[in-house]
Amino acid sequence: MNFIGFIFPPRCAVCRKVLPQGAEAELCSDCEKELPRITGPRCRICGRPMNGSFAMPWCADCAKGRPFERCFVPFRYKGAVRRLIVGAKYYGHPGRCRFLAGEIAAALGDFRPDAITYVPQSRSTDRSRGYNQTRLIARELGKRLNVPVRGVLRRKAGGLHQVGLTEARRKLNAKKLYLPGKERLSGTWLLVDDVTTTGATLDACCRILKGMGCERVFAAAAAVRMKGDTD
């Protein structure tokens, strides 16, 4: 073990347990086993788990139409993933974003956008946290895919946070919260968020991207929060 490895041994991104020497993984094997991966039937458009045995290809929300072609999402927002995301957001462990980006990259399969962007935070949130977790996830994803990452959306200062609002309020709020940048865009874009709940934020941002000129817009989130998943 080298000196740095001795002083700062690699630790599990969820539970902080010291990882075995030379481990490639960001998580220990216990946390890895506990990951709430989405398995089983899911909506082919938004990626949310669906119950019911009759196989509708998409959920009721997507049947009404979405501004994105598809949303890629590897996890439910609970257990180890919730701890990982809450930890990255509020306790300043940006290294955890590498793991989440790797999992999103795996969910994308062969899909490659021309460019990646992310859901913006307000400047005051950026300042208090020192970084924007969603931007970091997007940047890590861009590095892995070798695709440029650009911040092309803006968020109004002082808007209501989506967390804690009802579904109808979320839709209204999201529409007012995000604004287009000045430039014209083209090609296929991927919008990244950390957690999606109703999809209202993804809808609002993807509509804006299309209005800015993108021909096709896809979305990706590290986790989807379903009813009953704790906040």
Ligand SMILES: [Zn+2]
């Ligand atoms: Zn662990």
Ligand SMILES: [Zn+2]
């Ligand atoms: Zn859906």
